[in-house]
Amino acid sequence: DAGVTQSPTHLIKTRGQQVTLRCSPKSGHDTVSWYQQALGQGPQFIFQYYEEEERQRGNFPDRFSGHQFPNYSSELNVNALLLGDSALYLCASSFSAVQETQYFGPGTRLLVL
Amino acid sequence: EDQVTQSPEALRLQEGESSSLNCSYTVSGLRGLFWYRQDPGKGPEFLFTLYSAGEEKEKERLKATLTKKESFLHITAPKPEDSATYLCAVQASGTNAGKSTFGDGTTLTVKP
Numbered sequence: 001d002a003g004v005t006q007s008p009t010h011l012i013k014t015r016g017q018q019v020t021l022r023c024s025p026k027s028g029h030d031t032v033s034w035y036q037q038a039l040g041q042g043p044q045f046i047f048q049y050y051e052e053e054e055r056q057r058g059n060f061p062d063r064f065s066g067h068q069f070p071n072y073s074s075e076l077n078v079n080a081l082l083l084g085d086s087a088l089y090l091c092a093s094s095f096s097a098v099q100e101t102q103y104f105g106p107g108t109r110l111l112v113l
Numbered sequence: 114e115d116q117v118t119q120s121p122e123a124l125r126l127q128e129g130e131s132s133s134l135n136c137s138y139t140v141s142g143l144r145g146l147f148w149y150r151q152d153p154g155k156g157p158e159f160l161f162t163l164y165s166a167g168e169e170k171e172k173e174r175l176k177a178t179l180t181k182k183e184s185f186l187h188i189t190a191p192k193p194e195d196s197a198t199y200l201c202a203v204q205a206s207g208t209n210a211g212k213s214t215f216g217d218g219t220t221l222t223v224k225p
Contacts, residue, residue, distance in 0.1 A: 040217070050211075058212065101145070105156050106155055109154070
């Protein structure tokens with residue numbers, strides 16, 4: 001049973017560029033959440049997708065957007081990258097109907113130069 | 114606004130020296146409190162979910178407990194492989210359901 005997978009594992013971009021990160025949820029899960037984790041800090045909630053719609057959103061600007069596909073996989077898009085966007089981006093999946101527990105992927109390390 | 118505070122920030126133990134990690138929280142209606150373990154450069158690994166005050170859960174050398182204001186992660190006779198950052202998170206019920214708020218973690222180092 002495959003767990004949560006994310007791609008790519010590492011990414012280097014320059015300021016002003018755009019980036020797309022991808023996530024496949026754990027088998028049987030239908031809900032995907034995205035988090036940003038700066039070094040030495042806990043994960044910060046970006047947004048959550050369920051039934052291909054954004055269900056919850058944290059305190060992140062509109063530069064951060066997402067999408068969920070019919071197979072429950074998801075993308076995180078960040079436009080106009082800033083140096084401060086450098087972080088570990090984590091995807092977590094859950095089966096929203098019966099459980100709140102989220103299972104995390106390995107993350108994508110983004111470096112903005 | 115939901116808040117989670119973990120203490121201490123860092124904890125150094127000798128192998129076999131038991132201790133506890135603290136997670137204090139404020140949330141408008143607790144839907145669940147979660148403990149995760151995170152190794153450097155990796156995603157958090159799920160440990161426990163607690164739902165109501167008085168609940169306890171155990172896994173190997175770890176035991177998590179919950180009160181109305183805080184949770185403790187007790188580590189009994191730790192081994193060097195228990196070294197990691199331990200994260201606590203809460204989810205609220207109601208309109209914020211599904212939005213997890215994390216603390217900044219406790220970094221545990223266990224020396225042989």
